[in-house]
Amino acid sequence: MERFSRVCRNPCVLPKRGRSAPFADSTLTALLARHVWLPESGASALSAVANEPANAPNARQESVFMPAIPNVEHILTDADGRQHVVLRGNRAAIQLTMTGADITAHPVSITILVPGITAIGRACDQLDTLRRILSPAHSRPPPVPAWSTRTENLRDALITFDGRRAGASHREIATFIYGARKVAEDWDAGLRERMQRHYNRAARLVAGGYRDFLR
Numbered sequence: 413m414e415r416f417s418r419v420c421r422n423p424c425v426l427p428k429r430g431r432s433a434p435f436a437d438s439t440l441t442a443l444l445a446r447h448v449w450l451p452e453s454g455a456s457a458l459s460a461v462a463n464e465p466a467n468a469p470n471a472r473q474e475s476v477f478m479p480a481i482p483n484v485e486h487i488l489t490d491a492d493g494r495q496h497v498v499l500r501g502n503r504a505a506i507q508l509t510m511t512g513a514d515i516t517a518h519p520v521s522i523t524i525l526v527p528g529i530t531a532i533g534r535a536c537d538q539l540d541t542l543r544r545i546l547s548p549a550h551s552r553p554p555p556v557p558a559w560s561t562r563t564e565n566l567r568d569a570l571i572t573f574d575g576r577r578a579g580a581s582h583r584e585i586a587t588f589i590y591g592a593r594k595v596a597e598d599w600d601a602g603l604r605e606r607m608q609r610h611y612n613r614a615a616r617l618v619a620g621g622y623r624d625f626l627r
Contacts, residue, residue: 458538459527462495462512462520475519483545487516501545506538565613572607573614582607 465475478484483501490496495515497508513520526535559567568589575585586595586607595603 457496457507457509458535458542459525460508460510461523461525462510462515463523464513465519465521475521477519478515481546489516499542499545502547504541504545506541506545508542565610566617569610569614569617572610573618576611582611 478497479487481499483499485498485500485505487498488496493511495508495510497510497515499506499508510522524535524539526532571589572582572585575588576582580588582604583595583599586599586603590598590603
């Protein structure tokens, strides 16, 4: 296996051959394994050339500094000087195999290559994936669903149960869940009884096998 130098925001070098972790876990799916393909494997990777930007103003504006792109997961440079860029976002990933200028040193202009007329269809799909990954609209994380009263009660019940098992008092757990101010104001106005109801609810769920079901 060829030896690589790796750029992950800050330059670093992989350990010597035989002392580094494999590039991919074969037990995981391709999306989860965070793999890097070698061009010789015949795997699908989008080919590109990095060029020094011209002095024209338009060329400077179109240049890009690859390590600064948030969606760049890592950049690997192999022994032949090819630069393998893995981008990931919006539950998609793509790899660029680039030759030419050093993309980790300064901004460059990028030319995408299509190796033959028969590869146009595949290149279009790859470019669509790349656009999806780089799109700001798709890069934002999905909104976190709001807690309903039912799910909040279930959450607080399990927190109360686990806290009691760990030796905390109902008042200490209530402080963790609701904050010290609410506990000071409402402890004797119903919050003490609510904590007991939380514990009883969770105890019934656990006794009924709820935790085993979640596993």
